[in-house]
Amino acid sequence: MEDTLYEQVGGLAFFEQLVDGFYDVVATDELLRPMYPEDLTESRRHLVLFLCQYWGGPTTYMDERGHPRLRMRHAPFRITKKARDGWIHAMTCALDGVRDQLNDEQYEEMMAYFTMAANQMRNV
Ligand code: HEM
Numbered sequence: 001m002e003d004t005l006y007e008q009v010g011g012l013a014f015f016e017q018l019v020d021g022f023y024d025v026v027a028t029d030e031l032l033r034p035m036y037p038e039d040l041t042e043s044r045r046h047l048v049l050f051l052c053q054y055w056g057g058p059t060t061y062m063d064e065r066g067h068p069r070l071r072m073r074h075a076p077f078r079i080t081k082k083a084r085d086g087w088i089h090a091m092t093c094a095l096d097g098v099r100d101q102l103n104d105e106q107y108e109e110m111m112a113y114f115t116m117a118a119n120q121m122r123n124v
């Protein structure tokens with residue numbers, strides 16, 4: 001059986017680094033920052049665990065938070081086209097920060113998923 005993408009990229013440590021980079025940008029984004037809690041510790045943790053699970057790693061996210069149901073969890077937030085663009089921008093910066101740890105195929109797979117998922121989260 002082929003390794004999961006989670007294993008290929010180095011597991012938890014990779015996703016922690018990616019998500020750190022993501023929230024570093026969110027922290028400076030005037031539109032996105034107010035949507036998140038003041039303390040980003042739990043937000044970071046949830047996104048790390050979700051991504052680990054999504055890419056074939058441990059299912060800790062599900063064990064702790066239940067079924068992701070991401071659209072429903074995002075319903076309380078006004079996710080406009082601009083918010084979506086900001087989110088994709090933050091994630092693109094984060095991916096650029098770990099670009100040297102990914103081959104082209106892995107990079108493109110992640111980029112494609114994030115773009116698709118961010119489009120699905122738009123609710124305004
Ligand atoms: C499109 C723009 C998006 C915006 C503005 C947005 C915003 C937010 C906000 C404000 C939270 C709450 C944070 C908290 O309570 O700590 C959140 C949670 C979360 N978001 Fe997003 N999000 C977006 C897209 C995405 C996408 C594309 C994904 C997945 C690829 C994602 C995954 C998550 C996860 C896993 C959580 C934690 C859910 C939980 O267990 O409570 N988000 N998001």
